[in-house]
């Protein structure tokens with residue numbers, strides 16, 4: 001593995017080097033991500049620019065690397081302009097969704113990439129800004145959109161059928177009391193629109209009780225479910241994995257960091273199918289044999305987890321998992337239908353959101 005600088009030195013460059021600055025979002029598994037990408041010049045795509053933590057480290061770790069960084073949040077793009085200026089022509093910042101990664105690359109005049117990295121989820125800046133409506137800890141409008149387009153959480157909470165709400169909260173939030181939560185919301189909205197995060201958190205807390213000894217707020221799972229639905233987070237992830245598979249040059253690498261089991265299951269199954277570790281996605285040949293197209297070789301055999309020191313420094317890292325693979329020379333196989341199914345709600349919920 002070509003490592004241009006040892007991780008400690010790289011981290012120091014990341015903190016103190018010419019492209020270092022105060023950061024509101026602490027990057028998770030940073031050294032592990034950079035190492036898993038095995039940088040060697042060419043073009044890297046950071047699909048989740050956020051506060052620029054990964055992009056900054058990639059630029060610092062490999063002076064020959066060009067980076068295209070994507071984010072769907074206009075605020076992240078605006079904040080990133082300072083880093084674009086510092087990077088001396090090596091960084092292009094693109095507004096868009098990582099699910100459209102290949103189309104965005106095409107628009108930037110690039111057909112292939114050598115590295116793709118995704119750090120799934122919300123940034124601390126998004127979570128901590130009450131006006132973005134992601135958190136029940138600070139009252140704010142019930143928005144939760146990472147971009148500024150499409151229905152907000154308030155639209156879904158106030159307009160979706162009760163069964164659709166229950167499905168979102170159950171499947172994307174993994175909340176066992178989903179039906180009770182959906183019923184309570186349905187009844188409350190007859191009295192008026194639910195507009196703020198505190199209003200919703202209070203409604204949820206009236207029917208979901210904190211587990212004994214748990215510090216988790218009773219509304220955590222409901223908020224997670226709504227956030228995933230509002231931003232189509234799992235659908236975006238599935239589209240991005242397939243897009244990365246199409247754009248990566250042979251020998252190119254894909255690294256993905258996830259923060260909960262729904263996301264990790266998708267990434268794990270993708271790499272398992274594409275590296276031939278599971279039969280999913282095998283093509284059946286005449287005569288009945290199955291042929292698996294191995295489009296990736298696993299770089300990480302299992303998930304890479306943060307160490308105790310990182311978790312102590314940054315508690316948000318505690319549920320992070322990194323998986324990485326290297327693109328082989330094989331053709332790009334058919335998309336994995338099973339992954340799209342994993343990202344979708346059951347039939348009842350599809351299209352059930354009345355606008």
Ligand SMILES: C[S@@+](CC[C@H](N)C(=O)[O-])C[C@H]1O[C@@H](n2cnc3c(N)ncnc32)[C@H](O)[C@@H]1O
Nearest residue numbers: 027048050051052053054071072073097098119
């Ligand atoms: C966890 S943060 C990334 C933090 C970044 N790695 C850093 O070190 O600063 C995730 C970012 O990805 C963005 N994002 C989430 N889903 C996206 C999507 N489908 N397309 C583009 N950006 C997305 C969010 O807006 C957020 O800024």
